[in-house]
Amino acid sequence: MFSNYIGFEKVDQFLKKYYERWTHPDKAVKKLYQAIVVLVLTLFVWNMPSSWFGMEGITVVQQRLIAIFVFAMLMWVMEVVPAWATSVAVIGLLLLFTSDSGIGPMCDTEKVGQLLSYKGVMATFADPVIMLFIGGFILAIAATKTGLDAQLAKVLLKPFGRKSENVLLGFLLITGLFSMFISNTATAAMMLTFLTPVFKQLPANGKGRIAMALAIPVAANLGGMGTPIGTPPNTIAMKYLNDPEGLNLGMGFGEWMMFMFPLVIVLLFISWFIIKKMFPFTQKTVELKIEGNMHKGWHTTVVIITFCVTVLLWLLDSVTGINTYTVALIPFVVFALTGVIHRRDLEEINWSVIWMVAGGFALGYGLNASGLANLAVKSIPFGNFSPMLILIISGLICYALSNFISNSATAALLMPILAVVCTAMGDSLNVIGGTSTVLIGVAIAASSAMILPISTPPNALAFATNLVQQKDMSKIGLIVGVISMGLGYGLLYLMGTFHLI
Numbered sequence: 001m002f003s004n005y006i007g008f009e010k011v012d013q014f015l016k017k018y019y020e021r022w023t024h025p026d027k028a029v030k031k032l033y034q035a036i037v038v039l040v041l042t043l044f045v046w047n048m049p050s051s052w053f054g055m056e057g058i059t060v061v062q063q064r065l066i067a068i069f070v071f072a073m074l075m076w077v078m079e080v081v082p083a084w085a086t087s088v089a090v091i092g093l094l095l096l097f098t099s100d101s102g103i104g105p106m107c108d109t110e111k112v113g114q115l116l117s118y119k120g121v122m123a124t125f126a127d128p129v130i131m132l133f134i135g136g137f138i139l140a141i142a143a144t145k146t147g148l149d150a151q152l153a154k155v156l157l158k159p160f161g162r163k164s165e166n167v168l169l170g171f172l173l174i175t176g177l178f179s180m181f182i183s184n185t186a187t188a189a190m191m192l193t194f195l196t197p198v199f200k201q202l203p204a205n206g207k208g209r210i211a212m213a214l215a216i217p218v219a220a221n222l223g224g225m226g227t228p229i230g231t232p233p234n235t236i237a238m239k240y241l242n243d244p245e246g247l248n249l250g251m252g253f254g255e256w257m258m259f260m261f262p263l264v265i266v267l268l269f270i271s272w273f274i275i276k277k278m279f280p281f282t283q284k285t286v287e288l289k290i291e292g293n294m295h296k297g298w299h300t301t302v303v304i305i306t307f308c309v310t311v312l313l314w315l316l317d318s319v320t321g322i323n324t325y326t327v328a329l330i331p332f333v334v335f336a337l338t339g340v341i342h343r344r345d346l347e348e349i350n351w352s353v354i355w356m357v358a359g360g361f362a363l364g365y366g367l368n369a370s371g372l373a374n375l376a377v378k379s380i381p382f383g384n385f386s387p388m389l390i391l392i393i394s395g396l397i398c399y400a401l402s403n404f405i406s407n408s409a410t411a412a413l414l415m416p417i418l419a420v421v422c423t424a425m426g427d428s429l430n431v432i433g434g435t436s437t438v439l440i441g442v443a444i445a446a447s448s449a450m451i452l453p454i455s456t457p458p459n460a461l462a463f464a465t466n467l468v469q470q471k472d473m474s475k476i477g478l479i480v481g482v483i484s485m486g487l488g489y490g491l492l493y494l495m496g497t498f499h500l501i
Contacts, residue, residue, distance in 0.1 A: 034080045042071040055379040059113025061098050062372040068093050069363060076409040077401065083409040084352040087359020094121050094366055116369050124361040128325035129239040130354055135328025136229035137349045139310065140182040142303045142331065142340050149182065151294035153194060164202075164281040167288055168211055169272045171195065172219040176268045179223030180230045180261075181311075183350065188220045188458035192465065194290050199467065201286050211279035213467040214476050217450060217458035218271050222484060225447045226264040227314075228256050228324065232357055233411035233446040237439045238324075239361065240419040245368065247419060247435055253314035253324040259495050263488060271480050278476065299340050306334045353408060360412025364419065373420045382424035387432045390425070394418055394438055395445045395485060402449035407456070411446055415439060433496015437489070444488035451477035 046067035050058050053066070068090060075086040094116060096102050100109075101118035109115055124130075143149045153174055160170030171191060178187040195212055202208040224231030228238045238256070241249045294300060313320060313327045335341040367373045394414065401410040422435040429435055449455050451474045453463035459477070462468055 031080055034078045038071060038074045038078065038080060041074060042067050045070050055375050058372075058375060059370075060111065061113045061115060062370050062375065064097050064112075065094075065366045065370055065372055068098070068366070072359070072363060073413055076413055077405055079405055082352065083406045084355040084359075086409075087356045087362075087412070090359040091121060091124070091362045094362055098366060098370065114371060116366055120365055120369055121362055124365055125354075125358040127239065127358070127361050128323075129235050129361070130358060131325050132229055132235055132238075132328045133232075133354055133357065134349060135310075135331055136181065137183075138332045138335060138341065139307060140186065141345050141348045142335050143182065143307065144186075145295075145340070145345070146300040146303045147294040148300065148303055148307075149178065149190065150290065153178070153190070154290045157194075157288060157290065162285045162287060164208060164284055164286050165272075165276050167198070167286055168215055168276060168281075169269075171212065172215045172268050172272050172275075173265075175216055175219035176223030176226070176264055179220045180226040180264075184220040184224050184231065185457040185461070187223075188216050188461045191216050191220075192461060197289055198286050199465075202281075202283055206282040207279035208281040208283060209467045210472055211275050211281065213462050213465050214279070214473065215271070215275055217456065217462045217473075218275070218476060218480055219268060220458040221447055221450045221456055222264055222267045222271065222480070225444060225484075225488070226257065226261045228253055229328075231443075231447055232353055232408035233443040236357060236360060236408070236411040236415050237443040240364070240415050241436060241439055243419075247423065249436060251436065252317040253327070254317055257315065259491060259500070263491055267480070267484055267487065270483060271476075274479060275476065279472075299338070302334065302338050302340055306331050356406070356408050357412060360409075360415070363412070364416035367416050367420065373423075376420055377424040380424070382421050383426065383428060385421070385425060387425065387429050390418075390421060390429075391432050391438055391441060391489070395441050395489065398442045398445040399449050399481070399485065402446045403451050403455045407446035407449060411442060414442055418442065430496075433493045437492040437496045441489050441492055444492075445485055448481040448484040448488070449477075450481055 046064060048063075050060075050063055053063070071093070072086060072090050075081065075089070076083055080086075081089075095118055097106055098116050099118040099121055100107065100115045102115070106112070107115055140149075143152075156174050156177070157167075157170045160166045171194075175187055175191045178191075192213070195216070198212060199209050202212070225234065228234050234256070238251060241247055241251045310327060310331050313322055313330070314324060317324055317327065398410055398414055401413075418438055422429060422438055429438065432438075450459055453460050453470060453473060455477070459473060463470070463473060
């Protein structure tokens with residue numbers, strides 16, 4: 001993965017360190033103990049008396065679903081194995097123990113209750129949202145293959161001149177812009193590579209290097225909020241907001257960008273002000289040299305035209321009638337037919353993220369198709385809950401978890417639960433702007449979590465430059481994260497109360 005990207009070496013080093021968590025001998029014993037804890041708790045929930053759940057009429061299948069949900073939650077939070085591996089296990093458990101294609105003696109409808117459709121469980125991997133992910137990956141791969149990303153960076157950074165503070169602003173804005181359409185990991189790696197010669201020009205005892213290095217992860221994390229494909233939590237939120245069998249709010253790509261894009265721009269300027277004040281430059285000018293050119297040829301022309309048409313169709317989805325998910329397949333079709341991408345290029349798609357998200361969708365499907373969601377709505381008085389309390393708690397939980405585990409796993413864990421809660425609360429959520437405030441707020445909270453090197457891949461890449469200390473990253477991450485959540489939730493509240501979303 002990412003072998004086409006400028007800065008591939010940085011990503012490769014990060015991935016090797018990341019997977020050492022599960023392969024290093026010193027970690028094996030700890031992971032074994034964690035796995036035993038997960039197994040014991042899962043089996044306890046699986047076999048405990050149904051009366052303990054406090055939901056009258058709960059079936060065996062529904063109890064198994066709760067146990068599988070507990071398994072997923074613990075595995076994702078503890079990171080016993082990579083998040084995508086947990087998702088694959090979740091899909092497997094659902095198929096074997098809760099579906100109409102499960103283990104015969106354990107899946108007798110008369111004994112265990114209504115079973116899930118095995119086709120429905122498997123279809124979560126081909127959910128329209130998954131197509132949106134793939135479309136985004138394909139656009140990024142094509143832009144990289146043709147050198148379009150490097151050329152855009154060169155052209156867009158040129159107007160910022162040679163003044164150090166302006167160059168900092170340029171990197172913040174361009175990194176944020178790229179992260180809206182390209183993996184934030186790939187964007188961070190590319191931009192840090194472009195900064196390497198700048199680091200050499202800045203004095204070693206000054207704070208300018210720290211400012212430049214910190215600008216990349218901050219911008220990459222914030223920029224992802226700008227579009228539904230910018231980061232997995234956004235796309236997961238879109239899934240539950242637009243689910244025809246669920247909330248069915250019909251939010252489009254353009255509608256998302258209408259309020260999130262301005263928010264991102266404002267946050268990037270605020271970040272620039274904070275970073276330059278906390279880490280002032282002692283050298284006032286730098287010479288910016290970016291290597292790499294756009295490839296000449298008709299393939300590049302095809303990519304540019306297709307990219308522009310795709311983004312335009314995304315923005316005008318309410319006018320054209322072509323939904324966001326269908327538009328996402330257009331670049332795939334065009335690039336495949338014109339030879340821009342080949343069979344080998346499909347290996348560049350981040351399949352681990354797709355499996356991760358699919359596992360979360362499978363859990364959500366199980367909650368609804370088994371009737372467990374409806375049972376919970378009837379059994380638990382969600383309508384009496386305080387909307388503001390739900391908003392605050394969901395945001396804080398997401399922010400706290402996303403600082404320590406994958407924000408995709410956090411969103412996959414919280415969104416199905418919140419979709420059920422929001423459905424049950426109904427019109428009472430109008431005082432805080434409606435359901436969209438809660439679910440999109442969770443996506444904002446996930447992107448705002450950036451206090452540790454392990455919080456996000458861009459943070460890890462910046463920390464690996466050895467120019468940034470953890471205390472500096474934590475300080476900036478906390479300040480920017482709190483501001484991001486404050487402005488984000490405030491904007492959602494205003495948009496919701498005025499019925500603009």
